[in-house]
Amino acid sequence: MSTIHHRDIAAAMKLALDGTFDRRVVNVADEAPASIYELSDLIGARMESNAEPLANPWHLHVDSSLARSLGFRASVRTVYQAQQEGLM
Numbered sequence: 698m699s700t701i702h703h704r705d706i707a708a709a710m711k712l713a714l715d716g717t718f719d720r721r722v723v724n725v726a727d728e729a730p731a732s733i734y735e736l737s738d739l740i741g742a743r744m745e746s747n748a749e750p751l752a753n754p755w756h757l758h759v760d761s762s763l764a765r766s767l768g769f770r771a772s773v774r775t776v777y778q779a780q781q782e783g784l785m
Contacts, residue, residue: 698730698731698732698733698736698757698758699724699726699727699730699757699758699759699761700726700727700730700731700736700776701725701726701727701771701773702727702771702772702773702779702784704772704773704784705725705727705769705771705772705773706725708769708770708772709723709725709764709769712764712767712768712769717767717768718764718767721763721767723763723764723767723769724759724760724761724763724764725759725761725764725769725771726759726761726764726771727771727773727774727775727776728771728774728775729774729775729776730758731775731776734746735776736776739776739777739780739785740785
């Protein structure tokens with residue numbers, strides 16, 4: 698799952714309002730998608746493992762390379778950084 702911190706959403710909005718994203722659909726995300734198992738672990742919840750293959754393994758994963766090529770850089774690079782810095 699791709700995630701993004703609200704601080705980085707604000708930075709992306711500033712780029713958009715400055716015209717950087719004009720005439721483009723731009724996905725923004727942090728630098729490392731996390732599995733639902735990782736996310737649940739971060740909040741202290743435990744999910745049972747499942748061996749069923751995913752119907753769509755790319756569901757909830759976005760390509761943010763266009764945003765990066767236009768100058769967007771996530772200041773909170775991962776959910777692990779957010780947790781370590783008390784930003785969650």
